[in-house]
Amino acid sequence: MTILPTLKSLAVAAAILASTSAIALAKDVHISVWAGGTGPNDVYRLDAIEIAAQQLQREAALKGEDLKITVEKKPYSAWEDFKQALTLAAEAKTAPNIVVSGHEDIAPWSQAGLIVPIEDYVDLDSWPLSDIYENLLQIASYNGTVYGIPQDAESRPMFFWKPYMKAIGYSDADLDALPQSVQDGKYTMKNLLEDAKKMQDKGLVQAGYGFYPRTSNGPDYWQFYTSFGGTMEEGGKLVFDKAAMTRTYQFFADAVKSGVTKKNHIGMPGDQWWKEVATGKAGIWDGGTWHYARLVNQEGLKDFFGNVIFTLIPAGEGGKANTLTHPLVYLLTAGHDQEDTEIAAQLVKIASEPRINALHAVKSAHLGISKSESTVEFYSADRWTREATERLLPHANAMPNNSDFGKYWNIMWKNLEASWTGAKTVDAAVGDAESELKSTLGDKIVIR
Amino acid sequence: MKSSRTLGLVMIAPAAIMIVLFFLMPVVLTAVFSMTNMTTATGISGGVYQIAPNSLIALKSAMPDIAAEMAEPRYTIDDAGLKAVEGLGLAPGIAAELRAKHTGEVFPTRRDVERMIKDLAERPSTREVKQISEQFNRSVLNTRFDSKEQLFSALDSLGFKLTPEQKETVARVTYTGWTWTTDNFSRMATSPDMARVLFNTVLYVALVLMLFNVGYALLLAILTHYMPPTPASIFRGIWLLPRITPVVIYVMLWKWLAWDSGFISILMGKFGYPPKNYLLDNAYNAWLFVVLINGFIGASMGMLVFSSAMKAIPKSQFYASEVDGASRWQQIRYIILPQMRWPILFVTCYQTLSLLASFNEILLATNGGPGNATEVWALSAYHTALRNYAGNLEYGLGAAMALVLVVIGVMLSLLYLRVFSYGTLVAKPLIED
Numbered sequence: 119m120t121i122l123p124t125l126k127s128l129a130v131a132a133a134i135l136a137s138t139s140a141i142a143l144a145k146d147v148h149i150s151v152w153a154g155g156t157g158p159n160d161v162y163r164l165d166a167i168e169i170a171a172q173q174l175q176r177e178a179a180l181k182g183e184d185l186k187i188t189v190e191k192k193p194y195s196a197w198e199d200f201k202q203a204l205t206l207a208a209e210a211k212t213a214p215n216i217v218v219s220g221h222e223d224i225a226p227w228s229q230a231g232l233i234v235p236i237e238d239y240v241d242l243d244s245w246p247l248s249d250i251y252e253n254l255l256q257i258a259s260y261n262g263t264v265y266g267i268p269q270d271a272e273s274r275p276m277f278f279w280k281p282y283m284k285a286i287g288y289s290d291a292d293l294d295a296l297p298q299s300v301q302d303g304k305y306t307m308k309n310l311l312e313d314a315k316k317m318q319d320k321g322l323v324q325a326g327y328g329f330y331p332r333t334s335n336g337p338d339y340w341q342f343y344t345s346f347g348g349t350m351e352e353g354g355k356l357v358f359d360k361a362a363m364t365r366t367y368q369f370f371a372d373a374v375k376s377g378v379t380k381k382n383h384i385g386m387p388g389d390q391w392w393k394e395v396a397t398g399k400a401g402i403w404d405g406g407t408w409h410y411a412r413l414v415n416q417e418g419l420k421d422f423f424g425n426v427i428f429t430l431i432p433a434g435e436g437g438k439a440n441t442l443t444h445p446l447v448y449l450l451t452a453g454h455d456q457e458d459t460e461i462a463a464q465l466v467k468i469a470s471e472p473r474i475n476a477l478h479a480v481k482s483a484h485l486g487i488s489k490s491e492s493t494v495e496f497y498s499a500d501r502w503t504r505e506a507t508e509r510l511l512p513h514a515n516a517m518p519n520n521s522d523f524g525k526y527w528n529i530m531w532k533n534l535e536a537s538w539t540g541a542k543t544v545d546a547a548v549g550d551a552e553s554e555l556k557s558t559l560g561d562k563i564v565i566r
Numbered sequence: 567m568k569s570s571r572t573l574g575l576v577m578i579a580p581a582a583i584m585i586v587l588f589f590l591m592p593v594v595l596t597a598v599f600s601m602t603n604m605t606t607a608t609g610i611s612g613g614v615y616q617i618a619p620n621s622l623i624a625l626k627s628a629m630p631d632i633a634a635e636m637a638e639p640r641y642t643i644d645d646a647g648l649k650a651v652e653g654l655g656l657a658p659g660i661a662a663e664l665r666a667k668h669t670g671e672v673f674p675t676r677r678d679v680e681r682m683i684k685d686l687a688e689r690p691s692t693r694e695v696k697q698i699s700e701q702f703n704r705s706v707l708n709t710r711f712d713s714k715e716q717l718f719s720a721l722d723s724l725g726f727k728l729t730p731e732q733k734e735t736v737a738r739v740t741y742t743g744w745t746w747t748t749d750n751f752s753r754m755a756t757s758p759d760m761a762r763v764l765f766n767t768v769l770y771v772a773l774v775l776m777l778f779n780v781g782y783a784l785l786l787a788i789l790t791h792y793m794p795p796t797p798a799s800i801f802r803g804i805w806l807l808p809r810i811t812p813v814v815i816y817v818m819l820w821k822w823l824a825w826d827s828g829f830i831s832i833l834m835g836k837f838g839y840p841p842k843n844y845l846l847d848n849a850y851n852a853w854l855f856v857v858l859i860n861g862f863i864g865a866s867m868g869m870l871v872f873s874s875a876m877k878a879i880p881k882s883q884f885y886a887s888e889v890d891g892a893s894r895w896q897q898i899r900y901i902i903l904p905q906m907r908w909p910i911l912f913v914t915c916y917q918t919l920s921l922l923a924s925f926n927e928i929l930l931a932t933n934g935g936p937g938n939a940t941e942v943w944a945l946s947a948y949h950t951a952l953r954n955y956a957g958n959l960e961y962g963l964g965a966a967m968a969l970v971l972v973v974i975g976v977m978l979s980l981l982y983l984r985v986f987s988y989g990t991l992v993a994k995p996l997i998e999d
Contacts (some may be wrong), residue, residue: 222957
């Protein structure tokens with residue numbers, strides 16, 4: 119009888135202690151994540167962080183911590199809007215915790231102090247980060263420091279509409295051999311323009327639809343420069359190869375002159391372009407691996423493999439067949455509470471696990487980021503991801519992470535557009551690009 | 567008298583503050599920004615000093631040996647580092663094991679030293695590993711220093727023997743922020759593309775202003791002046807529609823008209839012409855649409871101003887001229903136009919300035935294309951400073967471009983006032999006083 123009050127008070131004391139310790143450990147964390155270039159097929163860029171939050175909460179619970187993570191997601195479909203919003207928000211100290219952007223932003227953003235190295239918060243030697251392809255991690259690094267974790271990989275192939283290729287004389291066996299032929303440099307840019315012309319001459323496609331490239335600025339155009347022997351960066355310095363750039367500009371000017379590409383192609387409505395390439399209105403075009411998802415899911419191209427064949431970007435004069443990988447990366451922005459940033463880093467790490475990343479890869483037709491991802495059956499059973507990984511990824515280059523590359527890119531694009539539309543001759547465009555690069559970048563660029 | 571003057575100043579103070587904050591400050595800041603090389607990469611709020619492999623490339627040519635030495639990352643397990651680890655308040659076994667097993671070891675990279683730390687018996691957490699490795703960092707590589715003094719003291723403490731000049735050179739090449747410069751103006755002066763953009767701007771302002779904002783507006787006002795009131799009101803109302811339609815929808819309507827799959831293509835298709843994007847087909851077409859799109863909006867304002875000004879002309883002058891047998895053209899020439907001097911001055915002046923700064927319709931319709939053919943100065947400044955696919959926004963150059971626009975605007979205003987002899991308008995009436 120006498121022990122009861124003691125037990126009672128002990129129980130009350132224990133309950134109070136438990137409740138206070140629970141209060142002490144309870145933590146509400148709000149993590150915001152923004153993703154650029156994100157259409158309906160790319161939702162897992164954001165959703166993966168949400169899935170990761172579930173996992174991290176469970177792990178915390180097992181350690182006796184009451185962690186509650188709210189993830190606020192914000193997709194941006196256009197790149198320009200996204201980059202403007204992000205840079206201005208970061209300058210105003212209101213940037214989200216996590217950003218999904220192109221790897222080329224690492225250089226300027228890290229130099230400006232807008233992002234912090236993710237390697238300060240995660241153990242790169244532990245799974246799943248230790249399993250990520252080494253070259254992708256390199257692309258996500260700057261100054262020898264890993265700033266981001268690759269969110270996806272991709273490459274940018276050349277697509278051919280099979281029925282038209284057959285109609286101009288390619289047999290099934292020829293078409294099966296085409297990817298190898300492009301890779302070996304036997305099928306070149308010259309052949310591509312010839313085939314595009316044949317398609318038009320036979321009336322298979324309308325004038326201007328033989329070669330139907332990307333309609334706006336994008337990394338794709340650096341592939342053509344590489345195709346014609348250009349180098350973007352060497353030993354940490356940007357390189358402007360005049361001869362290669364001349365051949366690149368000339369290629370598009372020739373395409374317009376021979377009538378296989380429209381003079382007014384750049385700036386045309388994107389939706390129209392998608393519909394046209396999905397319905398066989400165009401003969402040959404370039405695009406990204408993720409185009410597969412859009413063509414099949416949104417544009418109604420059900421028999422993709424029956425209608426389309428894809429290869430590397432063929433070699434031009436002085437260059438080699440190539441493709442460009444432009445991984446998006448998860449980046450952590452500066453100016454947040456250290457613990458929040460650490461939780462954000464943990465979320466990125468968990469989101470990079472093969473099965474979670476495979477959701478994004480398969481839904482959006484991007485490529486996997488780690489070796490074990492290709493052993494995930496869900497990923498390897500998908501014909502597109504499997505074939506694209508094998509055919510393209512071993513030959514993929516990347517744009518340089520250089521804080522001045524954006525300026526170079528603008529000047530290159532502006533003059534490509536001018537020579538394409540006939541506003542300038544090719545020589546004048548290359549000359550203008552050279553003089554502007556000299557006055558803008560000085561000795562930060564090698565001109566040869 | 568004195569107190570009323572003070573009261574006046576007090577009463578006007580809120581408005582004066584607003585004017586300074588929202589009208590004067592942006593111009594002053596634009597002028598300040600224009601004298602910098604500010605970009606996304608340099609940030610706006612200022613930079614730090616960071617000796618990174620990338621910045622050392624510039625140092626290599628000036629001081630190759632020192633640059634090579636700085637590029638060398640080093641992690642040394644020394645006594646100072648061990649003491650610092652002991653002071654971190656971590657599990658005591660960590661420092662003890664490091665001291666016993668690893669004293670004197672040198673690791674070339676952070677990842678190497680961290681791998682060793684992770685192998686310790688009392689495995690620290692990832693955050694602790696980072697804290698420990700930092701204590702052994704004996705290089706300045708990739709460390710961010712907030713001030714020059716911090717950078718110099720770090721260089722001194724690591725045993726770099728540098729002269730003050732060499733230190734300044736290191737500080738200069740490793741500074742990540744923006745610096746003062748006049749390069750933006752020399753870039754503008756020498757760039758052939760800028761000259762083209764300037765020409766585009768002059769063409770755009772002149773065409774829209776003369777053909778529509780003043781010319782067509784005047785024509786509309788005169789036409790409606792001679793119409794019965796009801797049809798005149800309806801006619802003016804219709805011309806107001808472009809002005810009151812949201813600009814995105816208004817430009818979208820033009821695009822539907824001119825796109826490959828738009829009205830013109832469908833119509834021309836009936837006559838056997840293949841569909842094409844009439845809006846961006848060539849530079850002439852793009853200009854035609856840019857002028858029409860802006861002109862239809864701009865004409866309405868001039869029309870309203872001119873119509874109401876014409877209403878103010880005493881009716882007796884028209885009656886008298888009718889009695890004298892004047893034709894419509896003579897009425898326009900000798901009655902209307904001479905009395906429209908001030909409204910025309912106002913509309914010309916106002917519309918010149920607004921056309922110089924306006925670019926939203928062009929942005930939505932052609933985005934400056936095809937091939938930068940319709941890129942005007944304000945649009946180019948916007949593209950440079952705030953919109954860029956590659957993400958490196960050039961605030962400094964964009965501000966310099968905006969400043970040029972401000973200067974041109976002010977100069978043109980003064981010129982207009984002189985040409986239209988503004989002095990006579992504000993002169994004291996002779997019959998008063």
